[in-house]
Amino acid sequence: MRFTLLFLSTFSSMFLFGQKIIDSLITEDGKILIYENRTWTYEHDRNFDGILNPMLHEQIVADTNINFVQTWDQDICYTSNLENDVNQIRDTFWLCLEDGESSAFKMPFDGRVTSSFGWRRGRNHNGTDIDLETGDTVRAAWSGKIRYAKYNTSGFGNLVIIRHYNGLETFYAHLSKHLVVPNQIVEAGDPIGLGGNTGHSYGSHLHFEVRFYDIPIDPEKIIDFEGKSVRDENLLVHRGLFRPGTSTTTTLATTTTSGAQYYRIRSGDTLSSIAARNRTTVSKICQLNGIRPTTVLQIGRNLRIR
Numbered sequence: 001m002r003f004t005l006l007f008l009s010t011f012s013s014m015f016l017f018g019q020k021i022i023d024s025l026i027t028e029d030g031k032i033l034i035y036e037n038r039t040w041t042y043e044h045d046r047n048f049d050g051i052l053n054p055m056l057h058e059q060i061v062a063d064t065n066i067n068f069v070q071t072w073d074q075d076i077c078y079t080s081n082l083e084n085d086v087n088q089i090r091d092t093f094w095l096c097l098e099d100g101e102s103s104a105f106k107m108p109f110d111g112r113v114t115s116s117f118g119w120r121r122g123r124n125h126n127g128t129d130i131d132l133e134t135g136d137t138v139r140a141a142w143s144g145k146i147r148y149a150k151y152n153t154s155g156f157g158n159l160v161i162i163r164h165y166n167g168l169e170t171f172y173a174h175l176s177k178h179l180v181v182p183n184q185i186v187e188a189g190d191p192i193g194l195g196g197n198t199g200h201s202y203g204s205h206l207h208f209e210v211r212f213y214d215i216p217i218d219p220e221k222i223i224d225f226e227g228k229s230v231r232d233e234n235l236l237v238h239r240g241l242f243r244p245g246t247s248t249t250t251t252l253a254t255t256t257t258s259g260a261q262y263y264r265i266r267s268g269d270t271l272s273s274i275a276a277r278n279r280t281t282v283s284k285i286c287q288l289n290g291i292r293p294t295t296v297l298q299i300g301r302n303l304r305i306r
Contacts, residue, residue: 021034039182050147060089063091069084073147073148074148077152089238089239092262094237094304096234097168109206117219132195134194134204135176135196144165157200158175158176159171160178160193168212174195176196177193280305
């Protein structure tokens with residue numbers, strides 16, 4: 001890729017994401033704006049609001065009355081300042097963990113789980129610890145965009161946070177080195193850092209978290225670390241998901257969760273047949289799922305029907 005350096009003196013008084021723009025680069029992919037803190041973004045991303053899954057966000061905002069927050073901030077871990085309250089969730093939201101841009105899951109590191117999610121040393125351990133050696137390559141679990149990549153003084157040490165197209169964020173802590181920068185697009189399986197022992201860590205390991213709008217989820221509810229795969233590509237997000245012992249998988253053709261009803265698509269199904277079988281209409285199904293009557297149905301995925 002060719003880069004042409006272009007200094008724009010008018011940028012000296014411009015700010016974006018709270019940082020002064022001091023320079024720019026013209027690239028084949030567009031103009032890059034460079035900030036005083038050595039981070040950067042493409043100019044065409046300057047109005048990016050941080051929402052990578054607009055359909056999901058619209059459903060959440062409609063459900064919670066007072067809006068769940070998901071801003072784009074490269075300097076803090078939790079963009080909601082932990083104000084997103086799981087008890088505000090009244091409905092059930094469907095996330096497809098492996099679809100389209102979110103792509104197939106990749107193991108962040110193929111190592112032994114040494115500590116699980118839950119209460120530990122008088123506080124909640126919000127992730128899964130995976131054993132590794134300093135210098136081992138850590139990879140992106142799903143495709144997405146790097147929101148945070150720097151040293152964190154609150155205990156994470158060198159930390160990378162990725163916001164994914166499926167609506168989740170993942171944290172990768174205690175790294176010895178960053179291999180990515182904020183605003184960078186990554187694919188599932190791309191190297192994002194090297195394992196380490198930085199921050200509040202007792203020996204080299206990867207602290208891996210999965211969060212939904214800053215609310216931590218037990219990664220082992222979503223990921224089979226021994227099988228190196230997701231437990232189910234269909235993730236139903238409801239208040240119970242954030243409580244110990246709650247199952248996240250569905251096996252029946254029709255499932256009811258927290259008042260919402262879902263139908264798992266099978267071979268030969270059409271929107272018309274699903275609507276007739278469940279005494280609803282095609283237009284209602286389309287409205288609930290943000291799809292069109294012409295949308296191709298994927299076998300195994302869940303459609304909300306109530």
